Amino acid sequence: MTFKATVLTLYPEMFPGPLGVSLAARAREEGKWSLDCMQIRDFAADKHRTVDDTPAGGGAGMVLRVDVLAACIDHATELHPDCPILAMTPRGKPLTQARVRELAAGPGVIILCGRFEGFDERIFQSRPIEEVSIGDIVLSGGEPAALMLLDACIRLLPGVMGAPSSGAEESFENGLLEYPHYTRPSEWGGRTIPEVLRSGDHAKIAAWRKSQSEIDTRLRRPDLWERHDGARVQSASGARHEKKDQGK
Numbered sequence: 119m120t121f122k123a124t125v126l127t128l129y130p131e132m133f134p135g136p137l138g139v140s141l142a143a144r145a146r147e148e149g150k151w152s153l154d155c156m157q158i159r160d161f162a163a164d165k166h167r168t169v170d171d172t173p174a175g176g177g178a179g180m181v182l183r184v185d186v187l188a189a190c191i192d193h194a195t196e197l198h199p200d201c202p203i204l205a206m207t208p209r210g211k212p213l214t215q216a217r218v219r220e221l222a223a224g225p226g227v228i229i230l231c232g233r234f235e236g237f238d239e240r241i242f243q244s245r246p247i248e249e250v251s252i253g254d255i256v257l258s259g260g261e262p263a264a265l266m267l268l269d270a271c272i273r274l275l276p277g278v279m280g281a282p283s284s285g286a287e288e289s290f291e292n293g294l295l296e297y298p299h300y301t302r303p304s305e306w307g308g309r310t311i312p313e314v315l316r317s318g319d320h321a322k323i324a325a326w327r328k329s330q331s332e333i334d335t336r337l338r339r340p341d342l343w344e345r346h347d348g349a350r351v352q353s354a355s356g357a358r359h360e361k362k363d364q365g366k
């Protein structure tokens with residue numbers, strides 16, 4: 119089955135961009151995913167092909183017009199009625215690996231990319247659109263965010279990633295950051311590889327990796343650690359308690 123990516127943008131020349139090299143490019147050549155970019159401007163009704171206007175109530179910048187957006191989205195959904203519609207915006211719900219997994223398992227995505235100050239809000243009131251953010255940063259437009267989302271989906275498509283296990287153990291797949299990696303040379307700049315990784319004892323290596331993964335998540339991403347199923351909270355006395363014992 120081909121994963122169908124439809125991107126609605128004012129800058130179709132930004133695609134496939136980085137998805138035109140390496141893994142994603144090969145997967146596209148093999149028909150594992152397809153890309154169709156639609157120029158939002160083609161759906162403007164006036165002779166100047168206007169797509170934006172000044173914000174109601176005043177203020178800086180321009181806003182994408184709802185009538186133009188609706189015409190473009192409706193065209194895309196007619197072609198791909200089974201695909202969810204996503205809009206890339208810093209006002210959206212933060213993207214997670216779990217959502218990426220769901221999307222990658224589906225028929226594809228229609229992705230609306232914003233520019234300027236954003237979209238006329240009525241587009242979200244009138245069409246079933248999921249607003250998605252790729253993080254608490256502001257990009258110049260939704261296109262780089264769409265590329266990130268597509269990259270994350272494409273690498274999960276069946277047959278795209280060389281070794282399937284390299285996906286199962288990586289960051290976020292189990293709600294934790296991945297453990298650190300090392301490779302040859304075994305000594306470099308006076309630094310060595312942790313002894314356990316050279317022991318050949320697979321059970322010990324697995325235990326070390328699990329523990330590193332937990333330590334790193336706790337220190338670097340306390341938000342993830344807090345949500346992690348197996349998380350236990352270290353009390354001031356050093357005793358370890360189940361989360362449910364914390365009266366939360």
Ligand code: ADE
Nearest residue numbers: 206207208251252257263
């Ligand atoms: N467009 C601009 N900033 C964005 C963000 N953080 N996520 C998704 N789309 C965006």
